[in-house]
Structures are given as structure tokens and as C-alpha cells.
Amino acid sequence: MLKNIQEWVLVLGIIGIVVLTGNWIGYDILPITALPGMIILILISLAGLIIGKLVPLKIPSIAYIGIIGFILTVPSMPGSDQLVKWTADVSLLAIATPILAYAGIGIGRSWADFAKLGWRTIVVGMCVLLGTFLGSAIIAEIVLRFQGII
Incomplete structure (x- = not known):
């Protein structure tokens, strides 16, 4: 377990940088402005990963991470305003970019395993990407027209 925690801290630290x-x-x-928020996000992620390993239920760690984040930012929780202020300095897109790159590297390292999934996986992936793009474009179009921007 200690080796897992050390690996998690290393990976989360690299992603944080x-x-x-x-x-x-x-x-x-x-x-330096975003550092407190990044440390909070890393600690929440680390706590969720540890809880995911300790709890014998088959619940993904991301669920624990989300629950911890939710509990810590509930308005009645002491210090939640400060946590929200600190984490607001960290952009969501700045977080998503290295995580998606890490996922891509993970798939690239096991390309043979990915190829074993077959052509259907590629078709499903392309449909998901296309659907997400079109859905986002349609929602943006509706909202921008509603606001009179376009």
C-alpha cells in the first residue's frame, strides 16, 4: 500500500506541476497564486485513492474523490469558502489537458491490448467524440442565440 501511495504522490505531483x-x-x-488550490486538489485526490483501496466495496476511487470534494465545499462546512476560492484559481481545462495526455500515453503503451478490443471500439469511440462535439455545438448555438450574441 505504501508503494502505491508513493506512486500516486509522484504522479499527482507531476500532473500538478x-x-x-x-x-x-x-x-x-x-x-504561486494557483498553488494552494492545486495542493487541495492533489490532497483530495490522494485521499480518495487511499479510501478506494481501504474500503472493500467495488466503488471506483473517483466516486470517493467526488464525495470528498463535495463534502469539503458544502457551504455550511467550515473553511469551504476558502477552499472554493483557492481551487477557483485552477482552470478546469488546465487540469484536463495533462490527464488526457496521461490517458493517451497509457493507451499507447498497451497498443496491443487496445488493438485486441477490435474495430468496434474505434467506431464507438468515434461516435462518442462526434456526439460530444455535435452536442456541444448545438448547446452553444442555442445559448448564444438565446443571449443574442449571434
Whole structure:
């Protein structure tokens, strides 16, 4: 278990550095400004991963991470305003970029396993991407027209 925690801390630390850099380059938020929020997000993620390993139920760690984040940011929770303020300095897109890159590397490392899934997986993946793109475009079109921007 200790080896897993050490690996998680290393990976989350690397992702944190990449997120802070992306946040700085893409959104002009200095790393020192976003550092408290990034540390909070890393600690919440680490706590969720540890709980996911300790609890014998077959619940993914992401569920525990979400629950911890939700509980800590409930308005009646002491300190929630400060947590929300700190994490607001970390852009969601700055977080998504390294995580998606890490997932891509993970798939790339096991390309043979990915190929074993067959052509249907590629078709389903393309349909998901197309559906997400079209859905986002339609929603954006409706909202922008409703607001009179276009």
C-alpha cells in the first residue's frame, strides 16, 4: 500500500506541476497564486485513492474523490469558502489537458491490448467524440442565440 501511495504522490505531483504550468501559460494565473488550490486538489485526490483501496466495496476511487470534494465545499462546512476560492484559481481545462495526455500515453503503451478490443471500439469511440462535439455545438448555438450574441 505504501508503494502505491508513493506512486500516486509522484504522479499527482507531476500532473500538478504540468497543470500549474498550463494554468500560467493559458490563463495568466501565476503558479504561486494557483498553488494552494492545486495542493487541495492533489490532497483530495490522494485521499480518495487511499479510501478506494481501504474500503472493500467495488466503488471506483473517483466516486470517493467526488464525495470528498463535495463534502469539503458544502457551504455550511467550515473553511469551504476558502477552499472554493483557492481551487477557483485552477482552470478546469488546465487540469484536463495533462490527464488526457496521461490517458493517451497509457493507451499507447498497451497498443496491443487496445488493438485486441477490435474495430468496434474505434467506431464507438468515434461516435462518442462526434456526439460530444455535435452536442456541444448545438448547446452553444442555442445559448448564444438565446443571449443574442449571434
